[in-house]
Amino acid sequence: MGDFVEKSTTKTAARVLAAPIADVNTFAGIIQAVITTNPFGCTPYEVGGVTYDPVTRSREAYTSRVIYENGEGRTVGQISARSSSVAAFNACISEIMGNADLTAAMGGDAVRDTENERYLATLRCHDPSGETYYITFTRDQVRVSSYADDSIVSLVEAWADTVPALA
DSSP states (O other), rough: OOOOOOOOOOOOEEOOOOOOOHHHHHHHHHHHHHHHHOOOOOOOEEEETTTEEEEEEEEEEEEEEEEETTTOOOOEEEEEEEESSHHHHHHHHHHHHHHHHHHHHTTTTEEOOOGOOOEEEEEEEEOTTSSEEEEESSSSEEEEEEOOOOHHHHHHHHHTTTOGGGG
């Protein structure tokens, strides 16, 4: 049986944020700014006859959480809803918070638990060198993965230093 032979070296680097990103709108603004302004100088590329934008969304997930509190402020129930977009995230929260039958069934008042919300977005970026890498944003971390050239992570790090929410 043959051995596996390394064909390339890909790396992952992460920055743990000093404080979680404040809210979904701040998070979505950061993601959209990367796509719109292309701060890493990424280039369009072609695969199988299909042309791709320099920076594209690869994956998104937004998890909302609503807790139900009784008259004494104790948690008597909770609901988490995972959505694939910010619009769906906001719609789910509105639907859950406004559902009187659900609130009655839980036996408490619906309260949005923003502290425990989770956001994730992965962007696929195509470097001018031809390398494709990924930047994954969560509420408390930014991770660069699948890169070989250290200048890529240096470029992302320099940009992140200019975004106060990514300190």
